[in-house]
Amino acid sequence: MRLAKYLAHAGIASRRKAETLIAEGRIKVNGEPVLEQGFMIKPGDQVEFDGQYLHSEAKIYILLNKPAGYLSTVLDPQGRPTVIELLGDIAERIYPVGRLDFDTEGLLLLSNDGDFNNKMIHPRYQIGKKYQAWVEGRIENHSLRQLEQGVNLDDGPTSPAKVRVLQRKSDMTLLELEIHEGRKRQVKRMCLAVGHKVINLKRSSFAFLDLQGVDSGKYRHLTMNEIEQLMSLAANVNTNEINRRV
Numbered sequence: 001m002r003l004a005k006y007l008a009h010a011g012i013a014s015r016r017k018a019e020t021l022i023a024e025g026r027i028k029v030n031g032e033p034v035l036e037q038g039f040m041i042k043p044g045d046q047v048e049f050d051g052q053y054l055h056s057e058a059k060i061y062i063l064l065n066k067p068a069g070y071l072s073t074v075l076d077p078q079g080r081p082t083v084i085e086l087l088g089d090i091a092e093r094i095y096p097v098g099r100l101d102f103d104t105e106g107l108l109l110l111s112n113d114g115d116f117n118n119k120m121i122h123p124r125y126q127i128g129k130k131y132q133a134w135v136e137g138r139i140e141n142h143s144l145r146q147l148e149q150g151v152n153l154d155d156g157p158t159s160p161a162k163v164r165v166l167q168r169k170s171d172m173t174l175l176e177l178e179i180h181e182g183r184k185r186q187v188k189r190m191c192l193a194v195g196h197k198v199i200n201l202k203r204s205s206f207a208f209l210d211l212q213g214v215d216s217g218k219y220r221h222l223t224m225n226e227i228e229q230l231m232s233l234a235a236n237v238n239t240n241e242i243n244r245r246v
Contacts, residue, residue: 003027003039006047008114010054011093015114026050060092061222062110063206065214072099072108083108086217097121098182106131106203107211109222116227119234120206126180127233130205131187132166135196139165139173143194147177151193155183158190172199207233 001009007018007027025033028048029041041047047054064083066072071082074095083096087110097109098121111117119125144165150158159181167174173196177187188198204210207230214220222230 001041002037003029003034003041003047004037005114006041007049007054008117009059010047010049011112012049012054013114014095014117016118018114021049058092059113059116060090060094060111061113061116061227062087062090062094062219063209063214063222064108064110064219065211065216066100066105066108067216068103068105071102072096083110087219100203101185101188101201104201104203105216106201107206107209108203109206109209110219116231119231121182123181125234127207127230128178128180128205129182129203129207130176130178132202132204133175133177133187133191133198134200135173135175135191135198137171137173137196138168139175139194139196143196146194147190151190153183153186153189153193158183158186161190176204 003022004015004018007013007021008015012018013021019037021027022035022037022039025035026049027034029039029045031046031048064086066083066086069081070086071080073082074084074093076082080102084094087094092112094110094112095117097111097117100106100108109120120127144163147161147163150160159179162178164176165173166176175191177190179186183189187201191198209222209226209230
């Protein structure tokens with residue numbers, strides 16, 4: 001097993017972050033610092049992170065209904081509340097799968113399985129996420145078509161989205177948007193690009209998962225069947241991509 005994958009399985013960090021830890025010289029194997037990203041761990045090897053011996057943790061997969069006012073991170077240098085504080089009875093190291101903005105609420109996954117986390121957030125796996133967004137003003141059909149076709153942002157055009165109007169009021173509109181990307185503040189920027197500022201944003205689903213039975217600020221463990229279905233979605237996308245290249 002590659003060292004970065006071992007570190008992810010041990011719950012230290014995502015595989016990408018684990019590669020950074022290796023490059024920083026913070027990992028030792030059998031007492032010797034290892035800087036090689038492709039280093040292979042053998043049975044019986046002793047791995048240290050900042051002087052502490054590591055042991056693989058049991059895998060944990062959490063679905064949290066994130067309230068507004070929490071950061072989607074493990075630790076904030078400024079001391080602001082983080083989503084980890086909502087999981088006080090979980091002893092294992094656990095990391096958000098992607099992120100929701102401080103003022104955004106809704107469905108957030110957390111896990112200590114680095115491979116799972118990567119497959120859930122990487123755009124190539126096309127895992128759909130639905131958001132409900134209250135936006136300023138009454139949005140017109142031409143703006144909806146723009147969102148559906150993709151809009152130009154400062155970091156490039158977005159992929160097409162599925163959009164529908166859930167409710168209209170005199171001065172605001174409730175939209176449901178389904179996207180497969182996960183850029184920073186993407187839904188807010190998409191709506192602003194067509195002239196409508198987001199007032200309130202909530203992620204309502206992640207793939208087939210929703211918030212049914214999970215109150216704001218509460219969480220539940222994913223079932224083994226749900227985990228397998230999520231990984232299967234990613235595997236099927238990867239297989240189809242390979243087939244297209246052949």
